[in-house]
Each structure stands twice: as structure tokens, then as C-alpha cells.
Amino acid sequence: MQAITEAGERIECEDVEEGDHGLLCYHGGRIVGYAPYEKLAYVAETRTPVASSSIRSVGYDSDGETLEIEFQSGGIYRYDDVPRETYEGLLGARSHGSYFHENVRGQYDYRRIR
Known part of the structure; x- marks a missing residue:
């Protein structure tokens, strides 16, 4: 939060x-x-908790099209210019980790915020 x-x-x-x-x-x-x-x-509240072995929570800012992911390791990353559909796909995915690796990782600029 x-x-x-x-x-x-x-x-x-x-x-x-x-x-x-x-x-x-x-x-x-x-x-x-x-x-x-x-x-x-x-x-x-900035992120929604998810049931995943690699991702703890996911959040999205529609104004800035920013996806924020907190990993189980404790790291928090912000990904820029992510379409809302990608965020919704991540939330609804059967495997959040697999969806992240296939649709987010390496496809958007990011920065670690913690």
C-alpha cells in the first residue's frame, strides 16, 4: 500500500x-x-495479492500504464507502458509466473523500486 x-x-x-x-x-x-x-x-492499496510461488502481489496504475509486481523474494518492480489487458491477463492467469515470463519479462522497460 x-x-x-x-x-x-x-x-x-x-x-x-x-x-x-x-x-x-x-x-x-x-x-x-x-x-x-x-x-x-x-x-x-496498490497491489492485489495473488496465489503464486514466484509473485506475491500485482498492481496497476491506469493513468501511467504502469504495472507493479512484488515478487516472493521481496523485490518490487515497475514496468512502464503496459496495456491494461496485460495486467488483467496476469491477474486472471492460471499460472501468474508463467504469464509473467511469457508476456511481461523482457518486453517492457522496468525499474526496481525495492
Whole structure:
């Protein structure tokens, strides 16, 4: 999930906890960010968990046509200019890992974000 501030800052986290004056963002049991309530715009679920031995969760941003994949290893990658149909195909695939290898890997520019 992500906590998004009014200034557009995005804090990537696994879990959030409400504090006295703001939202604490956690990843791996450690605090990775803090957003004061007066500057917090919203919290968004960014990926959908999937049942796969290689992929933990998948998300998609329609505005930027960006596919985000979290692997079981803990790495998170963003793939650019991915059509929505590819994202929907990945979500609906019988084997998410096979679909990824056949339809995403090596076909889109990407960057590791964690």
C-alpha cells in the first residue's frame, strides 16, 4: 500500500498504524515513513495479492500504464507502458509466473523500486 501526502509524496509500506498526530508506515516490522494527518491526502492499496510461488502481489496504475509486481523474494518492480489487458491477463492467469515470463519479462522497460 502507499500513503500519499498532499504534496504527492508516496510512502511505500506493508502496513500502516494510526498515531496521535499522523500515520506510521511499516515494512518488514520497521517504520519506513510517517505522514502527519494534516498533510496526508489518502492511503491506497496498490497491489492485489495473488496465489503464486514466484509473485506475491500485482498492481496497476491506469493513468501511467504502469504495472507493479512484488515478487516472493521481496523485490518490487515497475514496468512502464503496459496495456491494461496485460495486467488483467496476469491477474486472471492460471499460472501468474508463467504469464509473467511469457508476456511481461523482457518486453517492457522496468525499474526496481525495492
